[in-house]
Amino acid sequence: MEQPRVLRWFDVQSVPGDYRFPLEDRPGRLPIPLCDAVPVIDLHKSTTSPEKWSMVRQIVEASQEYGFFQVINHGVSEDVVRETSTVFKEFFNMYAEGKKGTSASDGDLSRGWIYMNSSSVFAKDGIHLWRDNVKLACHPLEECMQGWPPKPTRYREVVATYVEEMRRLSGRILELICEGLGLEAGYLERLSQVQLVVGNYYPPCPDPSLTLGLLKHCDPSLITILLQEGNACGLQVLHNGKWIGVAPLPNALVVNIGNQLEIISNGKLKSAEHRAVTNSYEARISIATFINPSHNSIVEPAKVLVDELNPPRYAPTLYKDFAHTSKVASTEATKPPAPLDS
Ligand SMILES: O=C(O)CCC(=O)C(=O)O
Ligand SMILES: [Fe+2]
Numbered sequence: 001m002e003q004p005r006v007l008r009w010f011d012v013q014s015v016p017g018d019y020r021f022p023l024e025d026r027p028g029r030l031p032i033p034l035c036d037a038v039p040v041i042d043l044h045k046s047t048t049s050p051e052k053w054s055m056v057r058q059i060v061e062a063s064q065e066y067g068f069f070q071v072i073n074h075g076v077s078e079d080v081v082r083e084t085s086t087v088f089k090e091f092f093n094m095y096a097e098g099k100k101g102t103s104a105s106d107g108d109l110s111r112g113w114i115y116m117n118s119s120s121v122f123a124k125d126g127i128h129l130w131r132d133n134v135k136l137a138c139h140p141l142e143e144c145m146q147g148w149p150p151k152p153t154r155y156r157e158v159v160a161t162y163v164e165e166m167r168r169l170s171g172r173i174l175e176l177i178c179e180g181l182g183l184e185a186g187y188l189e190r191l192s193q194v195q196l197v198v199g200n201y202y203p204p205c206p207d208p209s210l211t212l213g214l215l216k217h218c219d220p221s222l223i224t225i226l227l228q229e230g231n232a233c234g235l236q237v238l239h240n241g242k243w244i245g246v247a248p249l250p251n252a253l254v255v256n257i258g259n260q261l262e263i264i265s266n267g268k269l270k271s272a273e274h275r276a277v278t279n280s281y282e283a284r285i286s287i288a289t290f291i292n293p294s295h296n297s298i299v300e301p302a303k304v305l306v307d308e309l310n311p312p313r314y315a316p317t318l319y320k321d322f323a324h325t326s327k328v329a330s331t332e333a334t335k336p337p338a339p340l341d342s
Contacts, residue, residue, distance in 0.1 A: 008096045009119045010130070010203040019128050020210045027243075027277045029209045032236055034245040038066050040252065043172070044073035059173070060180035060269070063257045067272025068237050070252040071173070076165045078251060083154070084162040085229040088285055090152040092132060092201035109137050112147020123215055130211040130278045131202050138163045138195040159197065166225055166289040167195060173223065173255060174291070181265055183302055188264070191299070192222050194292040201285055202234060205278035213276035213284075220323060220334045221258030221290040228254060229285040238273040259322075259337045260293055263314040266301035271336055295320040313339040 020026070039062040041055060062069035095115060108114060115134045123129045136159065137144045145160045174188035202213040213234060228235060228248035235246040235254065246254055262271040276286070293299055300316035314337055 006098050008098070008203070009117065010096075010205065013206060015205065015207045015210045018126060019130060021127055021212055021215075022125070025124070025212065025215060026210050027208065027212065027236075027275075032243045032245050032277075034233055034247045036247070037239075037244065038062070038068050038070060038237065038246050040070045040072060040249065042073050043071050043075065056176050056180040059176050063177070063269040065270075066237060066239055067270035068246060068254065068256045068274070070246070070249060070254050071169075072249070072252045074169055074253055075172075076162075076169060076253070080158075080161055080165055081227060081251070083158045084227070084287065085285065087152050087155045087158045088134075088199045088201075088229070088287055091134065091149060091155060092199070092283075092285065094151065095134075096132060096201070096203070109135055112137055112144045113149060115149075123212075129213060129215070130205050131200055131213045131276070133201065134199045136163075136197045136199075138197055139193065141195075162287075163195060163197060163289070166197075166291075169253070170195075170223060170225060170289070170291045173225075177223075177261070177269070181268065181302070182304060184304075187302065188222065188261070191260075191264070191293045191297055192291045193294040193297075196290040196292060198288045198290065199285065200276065200288065201283065202276060202278050203283045204280055206280060208278040208280055211278050213278050214274075216273050216275045218271045218273055218334050218336050219256060219258040219288075219290060220260070221292050222260045222264075223258055223291050224256050225289045225291075226254040226256070227287040229287065230282065232279050232282050232284040234276045234279065234284045234286065236275055236277060243275075258290070258292075259334065260299050260319070263299050263317075263337050264302050266305045266310065267313045267339060268305070273336065292323075293319040295323065311341075313341055315340060 039058060041058045113136045118128050118132050136148055141163055145156050148156050171189055178187050205211050233245050233247055236243045237246055257269045257271050259271045261269055297319045298316050299319050301312040301314055306312050
């Protein structure tokens with residue numbers, strides 16, 4: 001006999017009141033241009049001098065102007081990306097269908113993972129995001145992965161491979177940024193010990209003008225690498241006061257500068273505000289890898305970037321304190337770092 005269909009929180013004809021954001025937050029009906037201005041940087045040609053320098057320059061310029069860029073020929077195989085997208089899709093379908101025991105306390109991040117169903121959390125003033133999400137602790141990987149969801153069957157194995165690939169790619173991008181900023185080799189790698197993966201699932205929404213998948217925020221990381229699964233557009237970046245869409249491109253990954261790197265670069269690189277909007281026709285999945293300092297690191301402007309003419313623009317902060325403050329204020333809405341001279 002056929003099982004009765006489980007109603008999911010997003011199986012609705014119109015947007016419930018507790019998913020409608022106030023006017024100042026909601027995206028509204030104005031079309032947002034999909035932008036090819038956010039630079040797409042080819043990482044393939046990276047080892048020899050003139051080409052490597054051109055790549056370093058493109059990364060620094062994009063990080064100054066937009067705080068965002070996309071990378072292609074990044075060395076992460078298409079198979080790894082495809083399999084990772086597939087196991088996250090399977091995971092979210094299982095959980096949206098109300099897998100037994102699902103609740104905000106289903107997992108515990110200190111033991112490896114936490115799953116949040118949209119209806120179990122508020123983003124702001126009693127309003128929910130149009131999003132389910134799962135957070136996976138990844139450091140140290142061997143230990144953390146034993147605590148990850150046991151299903152779908154290949155989830156742990158596939159995601160662990162993805163995490164290793166992201167570690168390698170982020171290390172490479174951070175080295176290029178070190179060169180671009182004039183920091184000694186390894187400076188950023190030493191500060192980037194902790195990795196966190198967050199899978200976001202944005203189901204189709206009957207009226208995307210009222211809802212948000214993610215409120216406007218900055219990432220509290222050093223850098224973030226984002227995999228946009230499928231063809232639906234959802235990521236928007238604030239640039240000179242206007243929202244622009246970052247289109248998913250085949251085999252590309254989106255990289256953005258987080259608050260910690262803005263501070264270390266003494267404001268040279270920008271941690272840009274961004275948000276995720278929903279659409280009415282298909283579910284969208286994104287997988288964010290946050291590269292973070294360890295909790296006991298002190299994050300401050302790099303000494304070589306500071307002198308009499310360029311005084312430090314940010315106070316030194318213990319990352320643990322920063323992470324705590326942004327958690328209390330809801331990580332969804334982390335603000336840009338506050339400069340001392342503003
Ligand atoms: O889903 C997206 O496009 C954005 C995700 C994001 O900004 C985040 O997870 O911090
Ligand atoms: Fe983000």
